Amino acid sequence: MDLGLSGKSVIVTGGGSNIGRAIALGFAREGANVTVAELDARQGEAVVQEAQKLGSGKAAVVATDVTDFAQVQKLVDTVVAQHGGVDVLVNSVGWDQLMYFTQTTPEFWEKIVRLNYFSVLNCTRAVLDPMIKAGHGAIVSLSSDASRQGEPREAVYGGIKAGINAFMKTIARENGRYGIRCNAVCPGVTVPTDKAEVGAHSMWVRKESMFTDEQLEKVAKALPLRRIGRPQDVANAVLFLASDAVAGYITGQVLSVSGGYSMIG
Ligand SMILES: NC(=O)c1ccc[n+]([C@@H]2O[C@H](COP(=O)([O-])OP(=O)(O)OC[C@H]3O[C@@H](n4cnc5c(N)ncnc54)[C@H](O)[C@@H]3O)[C@@H](O)[C@H]2O)c1
Numbered sequence: 199m200d201l202g203l204s205g206k207s208v209i210v211t212g213g214g215s216n217i218g219r220a221i222a223l224g225f226a227r228e229g230a231n232v233t234v235a236e237l238d239a240r241q242g243e244a245v246v247q248e249a250q251k252l253g254s255g256k257a258a259v260v261a262t263d264v265t266d267f268a269q270v271q272k273l274v275d276t277v278v279a280q281h282g283g284v285d286v287l288v289n290s291v292g293w294d295q296l297m298y299f300t301q302t303t304p305e306f307w308e309k310i311v312r313l314n315y316f317s318v319l320n321c322t323r324a325v326l327d328p329m330i331k332a333g334h335g336a337i338v339s340l341s342s343d344a345s346r347q348g349e350p351r352e353a354v355y356g357g358i359k360a361g362i363n364a365f366m367k368t369i370a371r372e373n374g375r376y377g378i379r380c381n382a383v384c385p386g387v388t389v390p391t392d393k394a395e396v397g398a399h400s401m402w403v404r405k406e407s408m409f410t411d412e413q414l415e416k417v418a419k420a421l422p423l424r425r426i427g428r429p430q431d432v433a434n435a436v437l438f439l440a441s442d443a444v445a446g447y448i449t450g451q452v453l454s455v456s457g458g459y460s461m462i463g
Pocket residue numbers: 211212213214215216217218219235236237238241262263264265289290291292293294313340341342343384385386387388389396397398399400401402
């Protein structure tokens with residue numbers, strides 16, 4: 199099926215690692231012009247090299263700290279200058295460390311809010327100007343099933359991801375009139391297949407600090423689909439939502455991609 203993404207200008211934040219990487223490579227396979235916005239420019243560059251081999255029009259990395267609005271504005275100006283606009287923004291930067299709320303500190307809360315929420319606010323605000331001007335666009339933000347379930351050891355993260363769901367719905371209502379669609383995707387546990395798929399700033403750089411193999415086995419057994427998520431599972435849903443050709447009448451939605459962990463009616 200042709201998703202109609204060939205030649206589209208796509209920004210993927212955090213596109214150097216795990217889910218963001220699979221998303222960037224997914225757009226590359228469709229022939230999109232992918233810009234990877236990364237704090238870890240080296241890891242981003244490795245993904246860009248792969249993207250080019252897969253057929254991406256003009257893949258590039260732009261070293262960006264997405265928690266800094268000035269840097270994000272510069273990123274968007276650069277992409278608009280190079281590609282004439284931004285057709286798709288994927289907000290994939292996010293971060294967590296699994297801890298009970300009583301073990302966390304105000305410094306930790308601040309880091310969670312900055313990386314998971316300010317990143318989305320900054321990038322969404324900056325792309326809306328060129329998208330409104332163009333009269334079209336798609337924004338997909340990576341949320342989490344922790345936003346839909348009370349997830350032990352993810353209190354602050356789950357709370358802020360629920361904020362992203364609500365934020366995306368409001369942005370969808372405010373900007374549908376300009377042809378802009380906004381949706382959120384909620385992965386469940388989604389583990390990289392290979393160490394090379396994660397960067398130095400990835401929350402998976404020490405996988406065992408997130409989940410031991412034994413814990414992952416237990417998680418898989420409890421899921422209706424009986425397996426842990428892979429980055430490609432999430433990337434497929436993001437590409438679907440980004441495509442006007444197949445999801446042109448879908449906006450303001452929150453979609454779980456989690457092997458059936460959450461089932462929201
Ligand atoms: N992997 C999972 O199990 C899972 C589950 C639910 C939700 N999610 C969400 O999916 C998204 C992607 O997760 P992932 O597992 O691919 O994460 P990851 O930690 O592997 O990758 C995050 C990427 O963002 C980059 N980054 C970090 N801070 C940055 C900054 N300030 N500016 C620019 N880039 C920055 C890192 O260098 C890294 O490449 C996140 O929003 C996460 O919360 C992931």
